[in-house]
Amino acid sequence: xxxxxxxxxxxxxxxxxxxxxxxxxxxxxxxxxxxxxxxxxxxxxxxxxxxxxxxxxxxxxxxxxxxxxxxxxxxxxxxxxxxxxxxxxxxxxxxxxxxxxxxxxxxxxxxxxxxxxxxxxxxxxxxxxxxxxxxxxxxxxxxxxxxxxxxxxxxxxxxxxxxxxxxxxxxxxxxxxxxxxxxxxxxxxxxxxxxxx
Amino acid sequence: xxxxxxxxxxxxxxxxxxxxxxxxxxxxxxxxxxxxxxxxxxxxxxxxxxxxxxxxxxxxxxxxxxxxxxxxxxxxxxxxxxxxxxxxxxxxxxxxxxxxxxxxxxxxxxxxxxxxxxxxxxxxxxxxxxxxxxxxxxxxxxxxxxxxxxxxxxxxxxxxxxxxxxxxxxx
Numbered sequence: 001x002x003x004x005x006x007x008x009x010x011x012x013x014x015x016x017x018x019x020x021x022x023x024x025x026x027x028x029x030x031x032x033x034x035x036x037x038x039x040x041x042x043x044x045x046x047x048x049x050x051x052x053x054x055x056x057x058x059x060x061x062x063x064x065x066x067x068x069x070x071x072x073x074x075x076x077x078x079x080x081x082x083x084x085x086x087x088x089x090x091x092x093x094x095x096x097x098x099x100x101x102x103x104x105x106x107x108x109x110x111x112x113x114x115x116x117x118x119x120x121x122x123x124x125x126x127x128x129x130x131x132x133x134x135x136x137x138x139x140x141x142x143x144x145x146x147x148x149x150x151x152x153x154x155x156x157x158x159x160x161x162x163x164x165x166x167x168x169x170x171x172x173x174x175x176x177x178x179x180x181x182x183x184x185x186x187x188x189x190x191x192x193x194x195x196x197x
Numbered sequence: 198x199x200x201x202x203x204x205x206x207x208x209x210x211x212x213x214x215x216x217x218x219x220x221x222x223x224x225x226x227x228x229x230x231x232x233x234x235x236x237x238x239x240x241x242x243x244x245x246x247x248x249x250x251x252x253x254x255x256x257x258x259x260x261x262x263x264x265x266x267x268x269x270x271x272x273x274x275x276x277x278x279x280x281x282x283x284x285x286x287x288x289x290x291x292x293x294x295x296x297x298x299x300x301x302x303x304x305x306x307x308x309x310x311x312x313x314x315x316x317x318x319x320x321x322x323x324x325x326x327x328x329x330x331x332x333x334x335x336x337x338x339x340x341x342x343x344x345x346x347x348x349x350x351x352x353x354x355x356x357x358x359x360x361x362x363x364x365x366x367x368x
Contacts, residue, residue, distance in 0.1 A: 095257035
């Protein structure tokens with residue numbers, strides 16, 4: 001009887017070849033890197049726009065101004081140049097109907113503060129065409145410095161969700177108030193600026 | 198009557214001569230919708246989600262198509278117009294991201310993942326095939342050496358019960 005019992009067959013099992021260590025490490029590395037990219041992207045999308053209390057020093061920008069506009073004799077304006085002043089940063093576009101609704105109010109508020117020189121209004125034209133933008137500025141008689149958001153770098157830095165959006169920065173460049181959508185009255189804009197003084 | 202015919206002929210000739218330079222001028226600078234759309238379809242609307250510029254019907258897209266037309270009329274090339282859009286609205290307006298920097302991931306990661314998947318599948322199939330061959334060999338070996346073990350479990354249990362019963366009887 002015992003003669004018929006087969007010998008231990010497990011010893012005859014061919015050794016299984018696993019994936020090489022370098023391939024395993026590379027594979028896991030790629031997977032983790034991709035997951036991280038997706039996670040960071042989702043996290044950034046979930047954050048929404050820059051909120052009150054955010055420092056703007058990390059995303060300083062230089063805005064080239066449209067022809068016919070200047071700031072202190074220069075055809076561009078840098079955020080760092082505006083330290084020590086209250087800044088009203090308005091994102092707009094010609095194709096944006098609510099932007100047209102607040103255009104007069106913005107200009108009126110600017111006219112209110114311009115003589116003092118303590119408050120600076122900056123218009124950032126978001127993904128627009130220059131001929132239409134210039135026509136729009138002329139139509140609404142907008143005189144405060146305006147320029148195109150080249151490569152959408154400024155709007156990306158502020159992570160704007162749409163237009164119009166207006167950011168009120170204090171003298172240290174810290175965002176103190178964010179207005180999503182158009183202003184209803186000039187007094188609303190003046191009220192916010194006064195709260196920062 | 199003859200004078201009238203000559204006058205009509207002169208008027209017609211003058212009209213034709215006057216019209217010729219105008220039609221030639223229009224023909225030189227005329228940019229067709231097809232030419233505009235050929236570039237527009239290579240670009241995406243910067244403010245809409247995944248909408249090519251040639252089929253986008255928003256006011257902004259109409260402005261951008263008009264801008265393409267203006268640039269073409271000014272003699273800009275397709276590459277110059279695309280670069281203008283990238284400079285103004287960012288690389289995201291391109292239907293194909295430029296092959297540099299972070300964008301390279303778009304071109305390299307998917308083929309690498311597909312390649313890894315193919316290797317894994319190939320190895321897995323090979324492994325399964327190896328296991329099946331080995332199991333077949335096992336069965337053949339067992340059948341050759343111990344044919345009794347090929348009985349199913351219930352038969353074996355019955356056999357063992359019967360064996361134990363017979364053993365008790367002999368005691």
